[in-house]
Amino acid sequence: MNQRSSRRSLDDYYIRIAWDVSRRGNCRRRAVGALLVNKWNILSVGYNSVPIGSTSCIDGGCPRCLSNATRHKGYDRCICIHAEQNAILLAARQGTITDGLTMYTTLRPCLDCLKMIVQAGIREIVYDLPFLLDDELEATHRTLQTESGIILRQHPFTKPLDTPELHLVDSDMPSDDKKK
Ligand SMILES: [Zn+2]
Ligand SMILES: [Zn+2]
Ligand SMILES: [Zn+2]
Numbered sequence: 001m002n003q004r005s006s007r008r009s010l011d012d013y014y015i016r017i018a019w020d021v022s023r024r025g026n027c028r029r030r031a032v033g034a035l036l037v038n039k040w041n042i043l044s045v046g047y048n049s050v051p052i053g054s055t056s057c058i059d060g061g062c063p064r065c066l067s068n069a070t071r072h073k074g075y076d077r078c079i080c081i082h083a084e085q086n087a088i089l090l091a092a093r094q095g096t097i098t099d100g101l102t103m104y105t106t107l108r109p110c111l112d113c114l115k116m117i118v119q120a121g122i123r124e125i126v127y128d129l130p131f132l133l134d135d136e137l138e139a140t141h142r143t144l145q146t147e148s149g150i151i152l153r154q155h156p157f158t159k160p161l162d163t164p165e166l167h168l169v170d171s172d173m174p175s176d177d178k179k180k
Pocket of ligand 3 (some may be wrong): 082085111112113114
């Protein structure tokens with residue numbers, strides 16, 4: 001393979017970095033990585049974590065994640081911040097303008113993240129893994145996409161082979177729940 005044919009595309013380059021970022025996550029339930037980029041550069045990164053200074057979720061810092069709350073339940077007592085939201089919030093903390101940026105993320109954003117991404121002025125989302133929503137949530141998700149004009153693109157699957165199960169789609173449920 002010569003240098004030209006082995007050279008990574010920009011999408012591939014950013015998605016692989018997003019997977020690497022996900023490995024820094026400190027939530028026991030979910031591990032996602034997200035980047036905010038402009039045309040040339042990475043301006044912010046985020047992974048699932050509790051607020052800076054709090055006891056990390058893997059050390060028992062989040063009561064909701066410690067409990068057996070199932071997917072989509074109990075988020076009003078979850079202190080973990082999703083990767084996409086962290087990328088936006090850490091940009092805010094550093095005074096980085098998010099308007100017009102592109103987000104790369106390992107997982108299709110949930111509705112909560114999508115609304116924040118839209119409101120932060122991000123114009124495009126490139127994600128790797130799908131995230132299945134129930135019909136009602138999916139319809140709301142799609143309406144928000146259409147009305148905001150945001151572009152969502154799924155990247156051809158690039159998850160690294162050594163990715164722990166926690167990083168996969170339906171990890172946000174207690175393990176005994178998964179066996180059913
Ligand atoms: Zn957590
Ligand atoms: Zn939590
Ligand atoms: Zn989310």
